[in-house]
Amino acid sequence: MEKSDILYRLAQSVIDMDATRAAEAAAAVIQHNVDPYEAIIEGLAKGMDKVNELFENEEYFVPEILLCADAMYAGIEALRPYLPKETTWNKKKIVIGVVKGDTHDIGKNLVKIMLDNAGFEMHDLGRNVPHAKFVDTAGELKADLVCLSTLMTTTMDGMQVIIEDLKKAGIASRVMVGGGPISPGFAKNIGADGYAKNAAEAVKVAKSLFQEIHVPLILKTSELVSVRRKREGVRCSPEMK
Amino acid sequence: MTEKERLLKVLRGESVDRPPVICPGGMMTMACREVMIRTGCRWPAAHRNAQKMAELSIAMRMQTGLENLGIPFCMTAEAEAFGGEVEDGDEITSPHMVQYPLESVKQWRGLKELNPQTDGRLPIILECTAILSHRFSDTPVIGNLVGPLSLATSLVEATVLFKALKQEPEDVHGLLRFLTDNSIRHGEALIGHGADVMVISDPSATGEILGPSLFKEFVLPCLNRIVNRMHKLGKPVIVHICGSVRPVYELLKELASECISVDAMTNIREAKNVISGKKIMGNVSTILLQNGPVDKIQNVSKNLLDCGIDILAPACGLSAKTPVKHIKTMTEVAKAFKMYDFRFMI
Numbered sequence: 001m002e003k004s005d006i007l008y009r010l011a012q013s014v015i016d017m018d019a020t021r022a023a024e025a026a027a028a029v030i031q032h033n034v035d036p037y038e039a040i041i042e043g044l045a046k047g048m049d050k051v052n053e054l055f056e057n058e059e060y061f062v063p064e065i066l067l068c069a070d071a072m073y074a075g076i077e078a079l080r081p082y083l084p085k086e087t088t089w090n091k092k093k094i095v096i097g098v099v100k101g102d103t104h105d106i107g108k109n110l111v112k113i114m115l116d117n118a119g120f121e122m123h124d125l126g127r128n129v130p131h132a133k134f135v136d137t138a139g140e141l142k143a144d145l146v147c148l149s150t151l152m153t154t155t156m157d158g159m160q161v162i163i164e165d166l167k168k169a170g171i172a173s174r175v176m177v178g179g180g181p182i183s184p185g186f187a188k189n190i191g192a193d194g195y196a197k198n199a200a201e202a203v204k205v206a207k208s209l210f211q212e213i214h215v216p217l218i219l220k221t222s223e224l225v226s227v228r229r230k231r232e233g234v235r236c237s238p239e240m241k
Numbered sequence: 242m243t244e245k246e247r248l249l250k251v252l253r254g255e256s257v258d259r260p261p262v263i264c265p266g267g268m269m270t271m272a273c274r275e276v277m278i279r280t281g282c283r284w285p286a287a288h289r290n291a292q293k294m295a296e297l298s299i300a301m302r303m304q305t306g307l308e309n310l311g312i313p314f315c316m317t318a319e320a321e322a323f324g325g326e327v328e329d330g331d332e333i334t335s336p337h338m339v340q341y342p343l344e345s346v347k348q349w350r351g352l353k354e355l356n357p358q359t360d361g362r363l364p365i366i367l368e369c370t371a372i373l374s375h376r377f378s379d380t381p382v383i384g385n386l387v388g389p390l391s392l393a394t395s396l397v398e399a400t401v402l403f404k405a406l407k408q409e410p411e412d413v414h415g416l417l418r419f420l421t422d423n424s425i426r427h428g429e430a431l432i433g434h435g436a437d438v439m440v441i442s443d444p445s446a447t448g449e450i451l452g453p454s455l456f457k458e459f460v461l462p463c464l465n466r467i468v469n470r471m472h473k474l475g476k477p478v479i480v481h482i483c484g485s486v487r488p489v490y491e492l493l494k495e496l497a498s499e500c501i502s503v504d505a506m507t508n509i510r511e512a513k514n515v516i517s518g519k520k521i522m523g524n525v526s527t528i529l530l531q532n533g534p535v536d537k538i539q540n541v542s543k544n545l546l547d548c549g550i551d552i553l554a555p556a557c558g559l560s561a562k563t564p565v566k567h568i569k570t571m572t573e574v575a576k577a578f579k580m581y582d583f584r585f586m587i
Contacts (some may be wrong), residue, residue: 058488061452063403070404101334106399108449114329128328128339153528153560180484181528208377 003034010043010075015050018065021075023144026078036079044075062106065199069113087153090208095173096147097125099158104151110199111147118203119181120145131158135165144171145206145229148192151180160190165190174209179182209229243379244308245437252477252499260546262553262575263522264568266298266311267385268442269481269502269558274332275565276300282562285329288314288336291368299559302380304565306572309438310373311383313366316442319387319427320395322351322361333561340432343397349416353394355423357430367434374435382434386428387482388419388443389463396420399445406455411423421463425470432474439471441484441498442481444557448489456489461496469536479522483557490515497529505529505556509548522552525571531560535570542574566585 006028012019022044051068054060060068071073078212098105108126116122123141125133138146146166148159159182163175175195177187187195195217197203242250277283282297289328298310299519315335321327326340333335336492343349357363374382393402393416405413409503428439439460446460467476481502486493493516500520503512512521525541553575559568 058452061455061488062450063406063455064452066400066404067407101330101337103337103339106403106445109400128337152334153531154335155563184529 001028001032001164003032006032006034007039007043010039010046011050013075014044014047014068014071015054017064017071020093022071022075023078026075029079029081032207036082037182039079039202040076043055044072045117047140048072056200062110065110065113069117072117091119091121092144092206093123093141093239094120094145094147095123095125095134095141095143095156097129097134099148099150099155099162100128100130101155101158102150102152104124104179104195105149106149107199108149111149111178111196111202114167114199114203115147118207120206131165132164134162136170138166139169143171143173145209146175147178147202147206148175148177150182153181156181156186159192163191176202176205176209245379247380248309248381248552249477250584252479254499254520256459257580259578259580260551260553260575261308262306262572263309263381263382263383264301264307264311264405264555264559265309265385265440265442265481265502265556267313267440268316268387268391268444269311269440269555270310270314270335271301271307271311271559272297272314272561273301273305273559273563273565274561276304277302277332284334285313285336288329289362289365291365291372294365294369295372295376298369300374304375305482305568306319306576307568308572309381309383310377311385311440312373313362313371313385316385316387316444317390317395318362318366319355319424320364322355322357323396323423325395329476335561338395341395341397344401346393346397346402346409346412346416348397348411349357349419350399352419355426356553363427363430367430368474370431370434370436374437381437382435384428384431384439384476386424386439386441386467388441388446388460389424389467390460391443391445392420392424393417394445397483400510403450406459408559410458415462417459421466424467428467428471428563429474430477432471437476438479439476440481440502441467444483445480447482447484447504448486448492449484449498451489453489453492457495461492465495465497472497475579479552481522485582487513494518500550500552505557509550520551521549522554523550523587524556525553526562527555527557527560530555530567530571531563533564538567538570539574540569543578546575546578562584 009025098108157178174193177192178196183193194205196205247257250257280300282293287293287297298312317327317336324342326335328339330335471478478498479500480498483504502522503524506523
């Protein structure tokens with residue numbers, strides 16, 4: 001089987017919401033010595049990009065997105081054992097949750113799926129999350145970004161409390177907010193670094209938040225070498241060819 | 242013309258002097274902290290005490306100029322009666338689900354039939370409805386139901402339900418049929434205790450989440466079955482749908498209710514045009530009402546009336562932090578509004 005066929009089958013299984021076919025296509029990846037990392041990026045994720053497009057064009061809605069994501073995860077799970085473990089070494093860490101007083105988490109879950117798909121390391125605190133939990137987790141993980149969601153007007157102010165507490169605690173995480181009642185103006189007023197009006201936009205905003213910052217990677221030489229080697233291993237691992 | 246006559250006339254399609262201004266209660270909460278403090282009927286106690294619930298509702302009617310009585314103050318009563326665990330919240334946070342009774346849609350067969358006279362907070366709500374209807378014959382008492390699909394998302398994790406719509410449609414249909422039967426029974430009890438108008442809030446059943454084909458298959462038949470039963474009992478029905486309704490505009494014409502209530506993002510002129518033949522209620526932004534400023538609330542309310550809104554109302558109920566002054570601003574605009582009489586303009 002041609003590599004392009006396998007990548008196409010991966011993408012199409014995601015678009016068709018078919019977890020079984022995604023896992024089968026992933027098995028073909030291994031069988032035909034295709035790079036699993038490439039299979040994820042050029043196959044599964046390409047399919048999910050198309051799904052986002054279908055969502056924006058109102059051909060797909062939330063139930064479809066959830067099932068497409070399941071198919072994508074089925075493919076990733078099947079490929080995971082063949083990926084070098086360190087593929088996550090440079091992932092940006094994101095803490096996400098629905099602010100205390102609110103249990104609406106459909107939007108938050110969609111944002112989580114999309115950001116996960118876009119290559120961020122997600123830490124989901126769930127819904128009805130106490131303010132301190134965001135601050136503590138962000139501090140412990142040295143999170144790059146904290147995503148706060150709410151659908152209720154009454155819990156909006158909790159977002160500001162969290163942003164202030166993060167600052168007080170000296171935690172440098174950036175903050176992105178979203179949810180039904182949140183506007184860009186509100187986000188700016190409470191000192192958030194980003195606002196996204198839906199899950200697709202959340203990915204763009206999260207990426208843009210980190211685009212201009214050049215975080216110097218201070219690593220000892222030996223570590224740098226090992227990291228680079230592992231990274232190369234991901235791209236074109238000799239064992240997998 | 243009394244407040245009740247005006248609302249009923251609008252819903253029957255008869256002419257009135259001006260649109261009524263209401264806030265139905267239930268999911269579209271009709272309560273604010275300022276009134277709670279003034280009356281001493283505060284959240285969370287008022288959620289579980291018929292007398293306090295009634296007094297807070299009456300005080301809202303008296304102090305804000307809203308032209309109805311609407312209880313309860315949340316949308317968790319039915320889900321709680323089905324065995325869901327509810328956290329009562331505090332003075333500004335309304336009760337919300339913290340534990341679902343079902344882990345999968347298939348488990349719906351384990352749910353017990355609802356008895357509105359005995360289960361959860363439903364008897365308190367019935368008692369409160371009776372108190373309100375007994376004391377106010379000229380103000381409409383609104384009976385609130387949660388739409389079956391939204392109720393389902395309070396009984397099982399929403400993502401589980403949404404996936405099941407595509408993967409286990411038969412089980413979802415079974416669950417929704419069961420919930421529809423039970424909502425009808427609760428609705429009958431509310432009417433039996435004096436509710437004048439029924440409102441079904443179906444926030445999760447938005448076109449934005451489901452799209453037209455799932456909306457048509459899963460939402461429309463359930464809502465219509467409830468509406469038709471309420472009509473048999475002689476009561477008009479308003480259906481509220483959150484979020485964008487644009488993907489389901491055409492389907493909304495097939496709703497059997499007299500009136501559709503829409504979210505703040507909906508353009509009323511467009512909605513009136515597309516969903517012709519239905520009364521439209523809405524849609525002063527809940528956040529604008531909370532935050533002001535007063536002149537913007539005035540402009541938005543006036544503009545809605547000029548666009549031909551049939552019933553003026555907060556788009557998604559009131560936030561408990563809304564100042565009385567802001568609500569009054571909206572109700573005063575409605576009360577000062579003069580309908581153009583087209584007969585004299587020809």
